[in-house]
Amino acid sequence: MGSLLLGLFLLFILQTSEGQVEFVIPEPGTRVIIEKISTVVSNCTVCVGDSPTCGPKATLTDPQNTKLTFTCPKPQDIFSVEVNRDIDCSKSCAQDTIHPASSILPNFDRFFTWDLKVSPTKAFQLDFPAPGMKQIQSSEQCLDKHTYTIVTYSRAGTVNIGTFCQTGTVSRMQFLWKGRVSLAVPRGTVLNSPDFNYSETIVSSAGSVIADAVLARGMSDSDFFSPTNIPNDYIMKWNFVVPPMHNFTVNFVTYTEPKCQSKVVKVLYQQDNKSPIDKTLADNQLTNYQGNFSLSLTNCEVKKGETPSLFLHFRVSVFRSGTPYLCTVDLQNDKSLRVELEHKTLDSFCELSVDSVVQQAVTVLPGSKALLSFLDCRSDELRLTATKTIECQTLSSCSLAGIPLTVPALDACLPTPLQEVVWVLQMPQGVAIELKAPQGSLKQAGPGQDCFTSMSVLVSEADGSSVGCFSYLGSKGYMDKVQIASNVTVTAVAGATGLSQNGGPFLSVSFSPRISENYIYTMSLSPLAIPSVSLMTPNWPETMKSESTASWIINIPEEYSAELSFLNVSLPSCQERHMEVIVKEMGSEDEISFREDASVPQTFSLSGSFYLNMSNCESAGRFAILSQISLQKKSKKVLSIILGVIGVLLALLLIVLIVVCVIVRKKKRQLTNRSSINMPKGAAFLPGDASFPTARTNNESHVYDYIDDTMVYGHLLNEDGPGHFNGHQVDTYRMFPGSTEPTGVQSEPDRSQADEGDSYRAFLAPSETFLPPRPRSPLGPLNSVGFEDRRMVDNELYTFKNISDQKAINLFDDDRLPPPDVEYDDVF
Ligand SMILES: *[C@@H]1O[C@H](CO)[C@@H](O)[C@H](O)[C@H]1NC(C)=O
Ligand SMILES: *[C@@H]1O[C@H](CO)[C@@H](O)[C@H](O)[C@H]1NC(C)=O
Ligand SMILES: *[C@@H]1O[C@H](CO)[C@@H](O)[C@H](O)[C@H]1NC(C)=O
Ligand SMILES: *[C@@H]1O[C@H](CO)[C@@H](O)[C@H](O)[C@H]1NC(C)=O
Ligand SMILES: *[C@@H]1O[C@H](CO)[C@@H](O)[C@H](O)[C@H]1NC(C)=O
Numbered sequence: 001m002g003s004l005l006l007g008l009f010l011l012f013i014l015q016t017s018e019g020q021v022e023f024v025i026p027e028p029g030t031r032v033i034i035e036k037i038s039t040v041v042s043n044c045t046v047c048v049g050d051s052p053t054c055g056p057k058a059t060l061t062d063p064q065n066t067k068l069t070f071t072c073p074k075p076q077d078i079f080s081v082e083v084n085r086d087i088d089c090s091k092s093c094a095q096d097t098i099h100p101a102s103s104i105l106p107n108f109d110r111f112f113t114w115d116l117k118v119s120p121t122k123a124f125q126l127d128f129p130a131p132g133m134k135q136i137q138s139s140e141q142c143l144d145k146h147t148y149t150i151v152t153y154s155r156a157g158t159v160n161i162g163t164f165c166q167t168g169t170v171s172r173m174q175f176l177w178k179g180r181v182s183l184a185v186p187r188g189t190v191l192n193s194p195d196f197n198y199s200e201t202i203v204s205s206a207g208s209v210i211a212d213a214v215l216a217r218g219m220s221d222s223d224f225f226s227p228t229n230i231p232n233d234y235i236m237k238w239n240f241v242v243p244p245m246h247n248f249t250v251n252f253v254t255y256t257e258p259k260c261q262s263k264v265v266k267v268l269y270q271q272d273n274k275s276p277i278d279k280t281l282a283d284n285q286l287t288n289y290q291g292n293f294s295l296s297l298t299n300c301e302v303k304k305g306e307t308p309s310l311f312l313h314f315r316v317s318v319f320r321s322g323t324p325y326l327c328t329v330d331l332q333n334d335k336s337l338r339v340e341l342e343h344k345t346l347d348s349f350c351e352l353s354v355d356s357v358v359q360q361a362v363t364v365l366p367g368s369k370a371l372l373s374f375l376d377c378r379s380d381e382l383r384l385t386a387t388k389t390i391e392c393q394t395l396s397s398c399s400l401a402g403i404p405l406t407v408p409a410l411d412a413c414l415p416t417p418l419q420e421v422v423w424v425l426q427m428p429q430g431v432a433i434e435l436k437a438p439q440g441s442l443k444q445a446g447p448g449q450d451c452f453t454s455m456s457v458l459v460s461e462a463d464g465s466s467v468g469c470f471s472y473l474g475s476k477g478y479m480d481k482v483q484i485a486s487n488v489t490v491t492a493v494a495g496a497t498g499l500s501q502n503g504g505p506f507l508s509v510s511f512s513p514r515i516s517e518n519y520i521y522t523m524s525l526s527p528l529a530i531p532s533v534s535l536m537t538p539n540w541p542e543t544m545k546s547e548s549t550a551s552w553i554i555n556i557p558e559e560y561s562a563e564l565s566f567l568n569v570s571l572p573s574c575q576e577r578h579m580e581v582i583v584k585e586m587g588s589e590d591e592i593s594f595r596e597d598a599s600v601p602q603t604f605s606l607s608g609s610f611y612l613n614m615s616n617c618e619s620a621g622r623f624a625i626l627s628q629i630s631l632q633k634k635s636k637k638v639l640s641i642i643l644g645v646i647g648v649l650l651a652l653l654l655i656v657l658i659v660v661c662v663i664v665r666k667k668k669r670q671l672t673n674r675s676s677i678n679m680p681k682g683a684a685f686l687p688g689d690a691s692f693p694t695a696r697t698n699n700e701s702h703v704y705d706y707i708d709d710t711m712v713y714g715h716l717l718n719e720d721g722p723g724h725f726n727g728h729q730v731d732t733y734r735m736f737p738g739s740t741e742p743t744g745v746q747s748e749p750d751r752s753q754a755d756e757g758d759s760y761r762a763f764l765a766p767s768e769t770f771l772p773p774r775p776r777s778p779l780g781p782l783n784s785v786g787f788e789d790r791r792m793v794d795n796e797l798y799t800f801k802n803i804s805d806q807k808a809i810n811l812f813d814d815d816r817l818p819p820p821d822v823e824y825d826d827v828f
Contacts (some may be wrong), residue, residue: 019069019070019071019072019073019075020069020070020072020073020074020075021067021068021069021070022067022068022070022105023065023066023067023068024060024065024066024068024104024105025063025064025065025066026060026061026062026063026064026066026083027063027083027085027101028063029085029086030061030083030084030085030101031059031060031061031082031083031084031085032059032060032061032081032082032083032104033057033058033059033060033081033082033083033084034046034057034058034059034060034068034079034080034081034108035056035057035058035079035080035082036056036057036078036079036080037078037079037080037109040077040078042072042078044070044071044072044075044078044079045070045071046058046068046069046070046071046075046079047068047069047070047071048060048066048067048068049066049067050067054069054071075108076105076107076108076109076187079108080108080109080110080111081104081105081108081109081110081111082110082111082112082113083100083101083104083110083111083112083113084112084113084114084115085113085114085115086114086115086117087114087115087116087117087198088117089116089117089118089119089122089124089198089199089200090117090118090119090122093118093198093199093200096197096198097195097196097197097198098114098126098181098195098196098197098198099193099195099196100112100183100185100191100193102191103191106187106188106190106191107187107188108187109184109185109186109187110184110185110186110187110191111182111183111184111185112182112183112185112193113180113181113182113183114180114181114182115178115179115180116178116179116180116181116198117177117178118177118178118200119200120177121203122177122200122201122202122203123174123175123176123177123200123201123202123203123204124174124175124176124177124178124179124198124199124200124201125172125173125174125198125199125200125201126150126172126173126174126181126196126197126198127171127172127196127197127198127199128170128171128172128173128194128196129194129195129196129197130171131167131168132167132168132169132170132171132213132214133148133164133165133166133167133168133170133171134164134165134166134167134168134169134170134222135162135163135164135168135170135223135224135225136163136164136165136223137163137225137313138160138162138163138228140163142165142166143165144165144166144192145185145186145189146165146166146183146184146185146189146191146192146193147163147164147165147183147184148163148164148165148166148181148182148183149161149162149163149164149181149182149184150162150164150173150175150179150180150181150182151179151180152175152176152177152178152179152180152209153177153178153179153180154176154177154208154231154234155231156231156232157229157231158229159209159227159228159229159230159231159234160227160228160229161173161175161179161209161227162225162227166193166194168222169213169214169215169216169222170211170212170213171212171213171214172211172212173209173210173211173212174201174204174209174210174211175208175209175210176203176208176209181196206235206237206294206296207235207236207237207296208234208235208236209227209234209235209236209237210237210238210239211224211237211238211239212238212239212241213238213239213240213241213316214240214241215240215241215242215243215246215248215316215318216243216318217243217246217349218318218319218320218358219317219318219319219320220317220318221315221316221317221318222315222316222318223253223313223314223315224238224313224314224315224316225311225312225313226297226310226311226312226313228309228311229309230299230309230310230311231299232299232300232301232302233263233298233299233300233301234298234299235296235297235298235299236296236297236298237294237295237296237297238294238295238296239292239294240292240293240294240295240316241292242290242291242292242293242318243318243349244349245320245321245322245349245376246290246318246319246320246321247288247289247290247318247319247320247321248286248288248289248290248293248316248317248318248319249285249286249287249288249289249316249317249319250269250285250286250287250295250314250315250316250317251285251314251315251317252281252285252312252313252314253313253314253315254311254312254313255281255310255311255312255313255314256308256309256310256311257281257308257310258299258300258302258303258306258308258309258310259302259303259306260300260301260302260303261300261301261302261303261304262300262301263300263301264280264300265280265281265297265298265299265300265310266278266280266296266297266298267279267280267281267283267285267295267296267297268295268296268298269286269293269294269295270293270294270296271289271291271292271293271294272291272292281312285314290321295314297310297312320351320375320376321376322375322376323375324351324353324373324374324375325373325374325375325377325415326371326372326373326374326413327371327372327373327374327411327413327414327415328369328370328371328372328411328413329364329369329370329372329410329411329414330369330411331364331365331366331367331368331369332367332368332369334366334367334408335366335367336366336388336389336390336391337366337386337387337388337389337408338363338364338365338366338386338387338388338389339363339364339384339385339386339387339410340361340362340363340364340384340385340386340387341361341362341372341382341383341384341385341414341416342360342361342362342382342383342385343360343361343381343382343383344380344381344382344383345381348377348378348381349376350374350375350376350377350378350381350382351374351375351376351377352372352373352374352375352377352382353372353373353375354370354371354372354373355370355371356373366389372414374415377415377416379415379416379417380416381416382415382416383416383419383420384410384414384416384417384418384419384420385418385419385420385421385422386407386408386410386418386420386421386422387421387422387423387424388408388421388422388423388424389423389424389426390403390423390424390425390426390509391425391426391427392426392427392428392431392511393428394428394431395427395428395430395431395511395512395513398427398431398510398511399510399511401510402436402438402508402509402510403508403509403510404438404505404507404508404509405423405457405490405492405505405506405507405508405509406501406503406504406505406506407421407492407499407500407501407503408421408501409501416498417494417498417499417500418494418498418499419493419494419498419499420491420492420493420494420499421491421492421499422489422490422491423489423490423491423509424487424489425487425488425489425490425509426487427487427511430513430514431511431512431513431514432483432484432485432511432512432513432514432515433483433484433487433488433509433510433511433512434481434482434483434509434510434511434512435459435470435481435482435483435484435490435507435508435509436480436481436507436508436509436510437472437473437479437507437508438472438504438505438506438507438508439472439474440472440473440474440475440476440478441472441473441475441476441477441478441479441480441524442470442471442472442473442478442479442480442481442482442507443470443471443472443473443478443479443530444468444469444470444479444521444534444536445468445469445470445471446534446536447534447536447540447541447568447626449469451469452469452492452493452495453471453495454495454503455471455472455503455506456469456470456471456492456506457469457470457471457490457491457492457506457507458490458491458493459482459484459488459489459490459491460488460489460491461484461486461487461488461489462486462487462488462489465538465539465542465545466538466539466540466542467482467484467488467519467538467539468482468536468538468540470482470507472506472507473530475526475528476524476526477524477525477526477527477528477530478523478524478525478526478530478533479521479522479523480522480523480524481521481522482519482520482521482522483512483515483519483520483521483522484518484519485514485515485517485518485519486518490506490507490509492506516549516551517549517550517551517613518538518545518548518549518550519538519548519549519550519551520550520551520552520553521535521550521551521552521553522552522553522555523552523553523554523555524555525554525555525556525557525560525562525629525631526557527557527560527631527633531630531631532628532629532630532631533628533629533630534567534626534627534628535552535612535625535626535627535628535629536624536625536626536627537550537614537623537624537625537626538550539624540624540626541624541626542622542624543570543572543616543619543621543622543623543624544614544616544623544624545616546616546617546618546619547616547617547618547619548615548616549613549614549615549616550613550614550615551611551612551613551614552611552612552613553609553611554609554610554611554612554629555609556606556608556609556610556631557631558608559633559634560631560632560633560634561605561606561607561608561631561632561633561634562605562606562610562629562630562631562632563603563604563605563606563629563630563631563632564583564603564604564605564606564610564612564627564628564629565602565603565604565627565628565630566600566601566602566603566625566626566627567626567627567628568624568625568626569600569624569625569626570621570622570623570624570625571596571600571621571623572596572616572617572619572620572621572622572623573596573619573620573621574596574617574618574619574620575617575618575619575620576617576618577617577618578595578596578597578617579595579596579614579615579616579617579619579623580593580594580595580613580614580615581593581594581595581612581613581614581625582611582612582613582614583604583606583610583611583612583613584610584611584613585606585607585608585609585610586608586609586610586611587608592604596617596619596623607634612627
C-alpha cells in the first residue's frame with residue numbers, strides 16, 4: 001500500500017526552555033488531530049507552524065512537514081494524537097488493508113481510527129489476520145497494549161460491538177452501513193499491528209452484526225460479549241467452527257434482560273442439517289454437542305426509558321469428544337529395552353498422553369513404567385519403535401555364541417503394531433561384532449534393491465553410515481558372516497503387517513576378538529545358491545569412510561573359477577598416503593593392486609578363493625566401488641580330451657624337433673660353451689598358474705630373447721630359485737601394449753629391483769580368463785627361469801604336456817563345452 005510509505009511521519013523534537021517543538025508529516029487522506037487529554041487540566045497549548053494562533057487542539061491535513069510547537073515542556077502528558085482516515089466504500093471500495101502509520105509521535109498516546117462506510121443497502125466486512133482476534137470486556141486490557149474497538153452507528157444510536165486484542169478465535173466481522181474501528185496504543189509502546197482487510201458485502205438477513213469464530217483444537221474456553229446499547233429487534237449472530245472429534249458446551253456467564261414492550265429476547269442455535277434449537281436466556285444452553293454451530297441473539301422491543309438494556313456474556317467450551325484408551329507399558333523387567341511412540345502426521349486428532357500430560361512423542365525408558373493414554377488414535381496414526389541394547393562389557397564376559405535378534409515382546413495393549421526395532425550393539429575397543437544368518441547364509445541387498453523387505457535389516461554405524469542391508473537365504477552359499485570393528489545398530493522396519501514376534505530372528509550376533517580391518521565380509525559362494533554376487537564398499541553408494549579398510553574373503557568351490565568385475569568405481573583424491581585395492585588369490589604370493597591415481601582394471605579372472613581388500617586414505621571425495629563376482633565351472637573334462645589329442649600330436653612333432661636340436665647343439669658346443677636360444681614369443685607362458693596379469697613374479701610372461709647357459713641350467717646348480725640370478729639378470733621383458741596393468745601398481749621392493757632393465761610382458765587378460773587349472777604337474781610355482789629350465793631340460797613328457805596345455809587354450813577359449821566322459825587324469 002502506497003500510503004504506507006507516505007505514512008511515515010517525520011519527527012523532530014526540539015526542546016526549548018519553556019516548550020517543545022515537533023515535526024509531523026500527515027499521511028495523505030488522513031487527519032492528524034492533536035488534542036488535550038480530557039482528564040488533564042493545563043494551560044499548555046499547541047501552535048501549528050509559524051502561525052501565532054495556538055490552542056488546545058490542532059488538526060493537520062496537509063501532507064507536508066509541519067512544525068508543532070507546544071508551550072509546555074512535557075506535552076505528551078497533556079496531549080494525545082489521533083490519526084483518522086475515512087474509508088468510504090459507497091464511493092469506491094477497492095479491497096485494501098487497514099494499516100496504522102507506525103512512526104507518528106511515538107512518545108504520545110496514539111489513537112488510530114478508521115471511519116468505515118458503505119451504501120445503506122450494503123454491509124461492511126473486516127477480515128482479521130490469522131490467528132484472529134480475541135474479544136475482551138471493555139474494562140480489560142490487552143497484554144500487548146494494542147486495544148481495538150469496533151462501534152457501529154445505527155439509527156437508534158451508537159452500538160458498541162466490542163473490544164478486541166490480537167490473537168484469538170474471531171476471524172471476521174460484518175456489520176451494517178457505518179462503523180468505526182479504532183486502535184489505541186499508549187505512549188512508549190512500539191506499534192505492531194497486523195493489516196486488516198476490509199470489503200463491501202451484501203447484507204445478510206441473519207444478523208445486524210455477524211462474527212465468525214474458529215475454535216481451536218484441544219481443550220479451550222472462549223468468551224464472547226454481546227454489543228452494548230443494542231437497539232430494538234437487533235440481531236447479533238456468532239458463527240462457530242468447531243474442530244472435529246470435539247464436543248462443545250455453551251454457558252451463559254452473565255446476562256441482563258431488558259424489559260420488553262413486545263416480543264421476547266430470543267436465543268437460537270442452528271447447526272447444518274439439524275432443526276434449530278430455541279432457548280431463552282434463562283434456559284440451560286447446549287451441552288456436549290458436536291459440529292459447527294451458530295448462536296443468534298435477538299433483542300425484543302424494549303420499553304422506552306427502561307434499564308437495564310440487553311447484555312450477554314457467554315462462554316464456549318471445546319474439548320475432546322472421545323474417551324481415552326489406557327495402556328500401561330512396563331519395562332521394569334527389561335533394563336535394555338526402550339519403547340517410543342510418536343505421531344506420524346501432525347494434523348492427526350490422535351492425542352497421546354503420558355500420566356495425563358498430552359505429548360507429541362512418548363519415550364518409555366528402560367526399566368521404567370508409564371501409563372499411556374490414547375485418544376481417538378487410529379493404528380496408522382502412530383509409529384511404535386522399540387530399541388534394544390545389547391552390550392558387551394568385556395570380551396571374556398560376553399556370550400560368544402550367537403545372540404538371536406528377535407522382535408521384543410511388548411504389552412499387547414499398545415494400539416499400534418511395532419513398526420521398527422533397533423538393536424544397538426555395543427562393545428569396547430578391541431572387540432568386533434560378528435553378524436551371521438540365524439541359519440543358511442546372509443544375503444546383502446544389491447544396489448537398487450529395497451533395503452527394508454519383510455525379513456531384512458539395515459546395519460549402520462553410530463555416525464549413521466551404513467554397512468549394508470542384510471537378509472538371509474535358507475541355504476548356505478552366500479555370505480557366511482560380516483565382522484565389524486565398531487559399534488553398530490541393526491534396524492528392522494515393518495512391512496504392511498508390522499513386525500511380528502513370531503517372525504523368527506533376523507540375525508545372530510556374537511562378539512569376537514579384534515579384527516585386522518574395519519569390515520570383513522566372509523563369503524563361501526555356491527553357484528547353486530547364487531550365480532553372481534554384488535560387493536559394495538561399506539556405506540555404498542556414499543563414500544566408504546576415510547582411513548577405513550574393508551576386506552572380502554571369497555571362498556569359491558574348487559571346481560569353479562571366478563570373474564571379478566568392477567562395475568562402478570568412484571575413487572577419492574587422497575590427502576595423505578594412498579587408497580588401495582588389492583586382489584590376492586589365496587595360497588598364492590601374487591597380488592594385483594591399484595590406487596587412486598591409477599586407471600581401474602575392469603575384470604579379473606581368479607582360479608580359486610581370493611581376498612579383495614580395500615583401504616581408504618584420508619580422503620577428500622567419494623570412495624565407492626561396486627564389484628561383482630560371477631562363478632564359472634572349470635571345464636576339466638573338455639580340456640582333457642582336447643589337450644590329450646593335441647598333446648599327442650605335438651609330442652610327436654617336438655620329439656622330432658628336439659632330437660634334431662640336440663644333435664645340432666652338441667655339434668656347436670664343441671665350438672663354444674655359450675648358446676642362445678630363440679623361443680617364439682608368446683609361447684613361453686604357463687597356463688594354470690597364471691593368476692594375475694600384472695604380477696611380476698609371473699615369470700611365464702618373461703620372454704627370453706637370449707638365455708645364458710648358466711640360466712638355462714641354473715636349477716642344476718642351485719634349486720633356490722630366482723634370487724640366485726639377481727646379480728646378473730639379463731632377461732628382457734616387454735610391456736604388453738594395452739596392458740591391464742594400472743600405473744599405480746604397487747610392487748614389493750625386491751620385485752621392482754628385479755624389474756630393472758627388464759622389459760616385462762603383461763599377460764593378455766582375456767586369454768587368461770579361460771585358463772584351465774594347472775595340471776598336476778611336478779612344476780613348482782613358476783619362479784623365474786626355473787620354468788624355462790625345466791621345460792628345456794626336464795623329462796620331455798612334461799614339456800609336451802605344458803605346450804599342449806597352452807596350445808589348447810589358444811584354440812579353445814570357450815570352456816563351456818559339454819563335458820566329455822574321459823577324466824583328465826585318465827589321459828595323462
Ligand atoms: C500557565 O499557568 C501557569 C500557572 O498555572 C503560569 O505560571 C504559566 O505562565 C501559564 N502559561 C501560559 C503559557 O499561559
Ligand atoms: C461428547 O458428546 C457425545 C454426544 O454428543 C457424548 O456421547 C460424549 O460422551 C461426549 N464426550 C465427552 C468427553 O463428554
Ligand atoms: C562403543 O560405544 C561405547 C559407548 O559409547 C564406547 O565406549 C566404545 O568405545 C565403542 N566401541 C567401539 C568399538 O567403538
Ligand atoms: C554408479 O553408482 C552411482 C550411485 O549409485 C550412480 O549414481 C551412477 O550412475 C553409477 N554409475 C554407473 C556408470 O553405473
Ligand atoms: C586381506 O584381508 C585379509 C582379511 O583381513 C587378510 O587376512 C589378508 O592378509 C589381506 N591381504 C592383503 C594382501 O592385504
